Amino acid sequence: MVRVTHWITVISFLALLVTGLEIVISHPRFYWGETGNAGTSPLFTLPIPASRATVPTAYGFVMPDQNGWSRYLHFQAAWAAVLTGLVYVLYGLWTRHFRNDLVPARADRSWRAYWAVIARYLRRAPADETEARSYNVVQRTAYLTVIFVLFPLIIWTGLAMSPAFAGVFPTAVTLLGGRQSARTIHFFVTWALVFFVVVHVAMVVQAGFKSRMRGMIVGEADAAEIPLEILPEISKEGV
Amino acid sequence: MSPISRRKLITTGLATTAGLAGLGVAAKLAEHYGLVPPDHGGVYGPGETLTYAAQRILTTHSMAREFPRGMISKTPFANEVAPPSDEFKRHQASGFADWRLAVDGMVARPASFSVSDLKSLPLRSHITEVACEEGWSYIAEWIGTPLIDVLHAVGALPQARYVAYFSIEKPWWESIDMADALHPQTILAWGMNDGDLPVSFGGPLRMRVPRQLGYKSVKYITRLTVTDSLKSFGKGLGSASPEAGYSWYAGI
Numbered sequence: 247m248v249r250v251t252h253w254i255t256v257i258s259f260l261a262l263l264v265t266g267l268e269i270v271i272s273h274p275r276f277y278w279g280e281t282g283n284a285g286t287s288p289l290f291t292l293p294i295p296a297s298r299a300t301v302p303t304a305y306g307f308v309m310p311d312q313n314g315w316s317r318y319l320h321f322q323a324a325w326a327a328v329l330t331g332l333v334y335v336l337y338g339l340w341t342r343h344f345r346n347d348l349v350p351a352r353a354d355r356s357w358r359a360y361w362a363v364i365a366r367y368l369r370r371a372p373a374d375e376t377e378a379r380s381y382n383v384v385q386r387t388a389y390l391t392v393i394f395v396l397f398p399l400i401i402w403t404g405l406a407m408s409p410a411f412a413g414v415f416p417t418a419v420t421l422l423g424g425r426q427s428a429r430t431i432h433f434f435v436t437w438a439l440v441f442f443v444v445v446h447v448a449m450v451v452q453a454g455f456k457s458r459m460r461g462m463i464v465g466e467a468d469a470a471e472i473p474l475e476i477l478p479e480i481s482k483e484g485v
Numbered sequence: 486m487s488p489i490s491r492r493k494l495i496t497t498g499l500a501t502t503a504g505l506a507g508l509g510v511a512a513k514l515a516e517h518y519g520l521v522p523p524d525h526g527g528v529y530g531p532g533e534t535l536t537y538a539a540q541r542i543l544t545t546h547s548m549a550r551e552f553p554r555g556m557i558s559k560t561p562f563a564n565e566v567a568p569p570s571d572e573f574k575r576h577q578a579s580g581f582a583d584w585r586l587a588v589d590g591m592v593a594r595p596a597s598f599s600v601s602d603l604k605s606l607p608l609r610s611h612i613t614e615v616a617c618e619e620g621w622s623y624i625a626e627w628i629g630t631p632l633i634d635v636l637h638a639v640g641a642l643p644q645a646r647y648v649a650y651f652s653i654e655k656p657w658w659e660s661i662d663m664a665d666a667l668h669p670q671t672i673l674a675w676g677m678n679d680g681d682l683p684v685s686f687g688g689p690l691r692m693r694v695p696r697q698l699g700y701k702s703v704k705y706i707t708r709l710t711v712t713d714s715l716k717s718f719g720k721g722l723g724s725a726s727p728e729a730g731y732s733w734y735a736g737i
Contacts, residue, residue, distance in 0.1 A: 273620040280552070281614065283621035285560035298619060300565050313618060314730025315529070321737060322532025409616050410540045410696045410736030413547040425614065425622055 248343065249462055251334040254326060259439070261323035265316040266436060272297045272313050276433060280424030289430060324404065331397060347381065348390055354383040373453075385449075392442050396435055403432035519646065519662065523715045523723030524733040537734040544736065545664050549695035552612045557678060558623035561615075563685035566654065566704065573653050573705065581689040586635075586673070590649075590710035593640030600675050600689050603630040606638065609672055613695040615702065618735065625686075627693045628676030633667045636711065644713045649724070650692055651708040659703045659724040660715055660733075661694055670695050673706065698735035700726060 274292035295305035338344045363384045405411045406419045406428035422428045450458045520538035589595040610628040649660035674693045682688035687704030694701045715723045723733035
């Protein structure tokens with residue numbers, strides 16, 4: 247279940263990222279507060295051409311308008327991601343996946359434990375054997391942050407941009423500082439998620455791309471990586 | 486990987502059958518309660534239907550946010566429109582004195598209203614935000630005649646499910662369901678910020694649907710049609726937006 251939801255999320259995230267950036271091209275200016283448009287001063291402007299002639303950019307041309315299908319696909323992928331996320335979270339609570347595998351052990355809840363892992367990454371020292379079967383404290387924190395902070399935040403800021411949703415839950419917008427603030431936060435949370443994905447993929451490559459991909463696709467950790475004494479246990483579980 | 490067991494095969498089969506049956510029932514129920522948008526076909530149909538159905542369940546009686554007068558944008562943004570047609574220029578030259586709004590379709594008394602006729606009906610104003618699908622927005626005060634009062638004046642029939650509205654600038658037309666058509670904030674706007682509605686903002690007459698994005702608030706309206714089906718309008722997708730690749734429902 248964790249693996250199936252992971253890959254549906256990957257596909258949805260890629261679709262959301264591409265279409266989201268596409269929508270940004272139609273107005274690559276960001277504001278803070280409730281309102282903002284080509285006639286007001288922006289918080290910052292992306293140095294890219296726009297797909298609308300009404301947006302002042304440093305470029306003498308206008309990109310083709312692709313917002314129609316981008317918006318359709320953005321929301322369709324959002325539905326896929328949110329429903330998948332819901333299944334994953336309910337399943338994770340039910341099977342205690344979060345408590346057993348992701349919440350850092352009591353002994354690891356210290357700056358020293360974090361620094362030990364980070365220092366080991368920086369030295370590029372090999373991981374100890376337990377890491378073939380479980381996550382270290384930095385990984386656990388990163389996963390929990392993505393699942394319980396960044397994902398909820400990007401859904402919230404996305405919904406806050408919906409005029410119909412904002413009518414039902416006006417506080418959801420005012421808490422963020424307004425509609426344009428929601429859009430700006432949505433943009434930055436996207437980059438936080440992209441940063442996570444980049445580091446995550448780099449780590450997978452470093453740990454052995456083939457074996458990790460096999461693990462995440464068919465569900466078998468590479469037998470050679472697993473200490474002998476825990477192998478019988480794994481075969482009992484049927485992985 | 487372990488071979489798929491018989492038990493697994495049976496449970497998966499049962500779950501799939503139940504899932505498909507469930508989807509079938511859900512589709513029937515959604516159709517019955519008017520939760521299926523006219524552009525539900527195609528690859529993006531599922532997402533579009535989920536969005537429309539979810540928002541309809543959530544928002545049928547909700548109000549768009551209204552803002553204090555102090556938040557009215559000092560620089561509202563008049564989105565570009567194509568150069569006006571000759572027909573529009575003629576109206577503009579005569580100060581829009583002959584501008585008419587024709588109302589037809591499933592109504593007991595088809596009628597045609599001048600802007601001053603509309604002004605004699607009850608008035609409503611609200612300070613709401615115009616949010617464009619591109620991402621920008623502004624707040625303005627909108628003054629106009631609630632669409633519901635126009636529909637009452639012509640006696641819209643109870644079978645009505647949609648109101649389609651047409652701009653003098655072709656091929657610009659949109660439609661909304663009755664939840665939005667009968668909504669108290671949906672107005673035929675002829676005023677803005679204590680004055681007449683400027684041409685750049687849709688004057689002399691535009692639709693304002695504040696619970697949806699800006700492109701549903703069509704400018705330069707000359708005709709309304711009340712209908713129970715949008716199939717015979719344009720390409721049957723509900724409005725000009727889906728024909729141009731944009732979603733019919735723009736609540737998000």
